[in-house]
Amino acid sequence: MFPEQIVGDGFVLRALVPSDAAAMFDYLHRPEVFEATSSGGWTREAVDEFVRSNAEGMIGSRWCRYAIVPGGAAALAGDIGFGSIDIRNRRAEIGYHLAPESWGRGLMTRAVGALNAWAFAEGFHRIEATVMEGNFRSERVLQRSGFVREATLRDYKLVRGAFRDFSLWSLLATGGR
Numbered sequence: 001m002f003p004e005q006i007v008g009d010g011f012v013l014r015a016l017v018p019s020d021a022a023a024m025f026d027y028l029h030r031p032e033v034f035e036a037t038s039s040g041g042w043t044r045e046a047v048d049e050f051v052r053s054n055a056e057g058m059i060g061s062r063w064c065r066y067a068i069v070p071g072g073a074a075a076l077a078g079d080i081g082f083g084s085i086d087i088r089n090r091r092a093e094i095g096y097h098l099a100p101e102s103w104g105r106g107l108m109t110r111a112v113g114a115l116n117a118w119a120f121a122e123g124f125h126r127i128e129a130t131v132m133e134g135n136f137r138s139e140r141v142l143q144r145s146g147f148v149r150e151a152t153l154r155d156y157k158l159v160r161g162a163f164r165d166f167s168l169w170s171l172l173a174t175g176g177r
């Protein structure tokens with residue numbers, strides 16, 4: 001189901017390959033990246049395994065993760081994909097990270113738009129996102145992308161030893177209801 005590549009405006013989303021792991025680890029292990037998420041922190045081994053298992057997830061339509069490669073760049077600037085894919089209900093949860101050097105340029109907003117456009121054309125109906133309290137950058141990406149904030153999920157995840165609230169966001173293929 002998932003394509004190897006989605007071409008966006010000034011960037012390409014391409015399925016992660018093992019050689020992406022080093023550049024991914026470079027940004028994923030930085031506090032300003034993982035502390036905004038529920039991650040317990042990344043090791044190089046965990047990134048290797050994440051990238052390796054991506055091929056299996058994509059073949060089984062269970063999840064997908066793409067490298068975000070700006071035009072002309074050799075290495076990825078970030079990653080984006082769907083997890084918690086529910087084929088029966090045509091629903092998926094979007095997740096993403098960007099290397100801090102690439103923040104503030106609208107790259108993630110465009111990547112979210114490209115992935116969602118592909119998904120809605122493919123027949124997905126609802127894209128969800130959950131965002132940890134205080135992650136205003138991610139909330140702004142979702143707002144710019146048309147997502148609606150639906151709820152506060154109280155003490156939703158145990159994050160590095162403390163229960164944290166998350167907000168639930170969604171975007172429907174139909175736009176509104």
Ligand SMILES: CC(C)(COP(=O)(O)OP(=O)(O)OC[C@H]1O[C@@H](n2cnc3c(N)ncnc32)[C@H](O)[C@@H]1OP(=O)(O)O)[C@@H](O)C(=O)NCCC(=O)NCCS
Nearest residue numbers: 033036096097098103104105106107108109130131137138
């Ligand atoms: C969340 C994250 C991807 C957002 O990155 P970002 O750079 O703020 O998002 P974008 O790439 O969409 O860029 C938007 C910014 O570029 C600016 N911008 C410049 N040109 C733009 C354009 N053409 N279109 C949209 N925004 C543009 C916007 O004004 C905005 O800056 P502002 O927030 O200061 O107003 C990044 O902070 C990150 O990786 N965080 C850590 C991991 C994380 O939180 N993941 C999500 C977990 S839910």
